[in-house]
Amino acid sequence: MPVSTLVHITYCAKIISELEPTSVLDIGCGFGIWGFLSRYCLDIVPGRVNPDSWQVRVDGIEVFEPYIQPHHRALYNSIRIADVRDVADALDPYDLIIAGDVIEHLDKEEGHKVFERLYGKAVKGLLVNIPIGPGWEHPEAHGNPAELHRSQWEIADFDAYPSVCKEFELPCGKYASFLFKPNVPIHERVEWLQGRAHCYEAGGNGGRALECMRIAHGLDASDAKATLFLVDLLIKGQEWSEALQALEASLVAAPTFHYARLTMARLLKLRSRPQEAQACIETLLASDDVPPEIATDALALLEEVRKQ
Template sequence: MPTSIAEGKDWSLRIFEQQKPDTVCDVGPGEGTYAKLFRPVHHGVWWTAIEIYKPYIRRYGLKNTAKRKDMYDEIHNLDARVAPEHLFHRDLVIFGDVLEHMARGDAVDLLRKAETAGAWNILVSLPIVEAPQGEVDGNPHEEHLHHWDASDMDDVLAELGGQVQSMRGETLGVWWWSRT
């Protein structure tokens, strides 16, 4: 779904406020959950979005319009797995409820791609309970293709090196990986 439950958002916001990134790449923003949450607390941040499903860009107002302030400074309608590496060279790359929508190997490769490209921090949020989901509102990319176990994500992020903090809720697990 292009939305996310509230679980872990306050925890993520506290770390965001501590880190104060200047550049953010939001992968699969859907309705822009993280931009809506983070943008008001830290101004002057350059926000990039990579959204695979073009109808969401208009439906959720991700692109700038003359009537309202931009949610994102730049938006790319493409699959993050084939996105140019420079889009991941950011202070923070957000994978908010997106990695479960691809095969595990693709998700791991995408996390490695972000780290290799120079992401300073990576935020991951995903279901840690069985959460089957198919196509939603005509978007085939909403299907859940892999069920993540929290300890599996712990291991994947540990392999990247750096430091990892995590929060486990009843439904979602949230991880903040930092290069330092």
């Protein structure tokens, strides 16, 4: 919508100031609140009051041209009239990209795709402000078909990306501001997802924990802790085939992950597949640099399998 709730403005203004971006892209300008705040926090507050002295590049994208008024032209360096779905891939990198009340106006699949593209263009941070859960239905308005809310989002929809999330409670429902840190190394994303998964599991939400670990394993199948956590969750859910597939993928990514092969053999034995279990153990024992404790366990398991 051209305007939004104000409950998160102070919080987001603090983020903008602390990031100190030299370039800002406001997706879905609407009334222009994010352009105003960016200009105020990054140029006016530091003392560059005269527009001739402004140093920060503040650009915008707006799908509905009638929203753009003279004050937009005064505050923004440039405003592009376009649908973000059409231009996201070709955007320049920006230190800070702000998507305020934008993603819920897209279908869920489109929203995820746009988020991915914006995340890839942000240098210092991607700030996403979005309604959470039910209670935020919004029709077409002001002659703008894009005002319709086409999707509902939850905090968990953004689990795959390390972020700082601030939640707000409003009479109509929950609202959240996410600051996503871009260019996060894969191992940090995997650790983040493991942390989220542990929280979900502790709260009794094994399904969400499993989804987090599937994403983590897809990012880095060689990560031992992530693999074993995923396999444990899959076994608890009796997803035997997927557990074996996860172990196989880890061994392709990390052939010296000997404990994964031992775990695979145990799982094959458990599923009454002794010949495959025996072959798995023999491959393990023929490998180089197998730790003594794993070799001992493998020999004991081999005896059990032969009796099966």
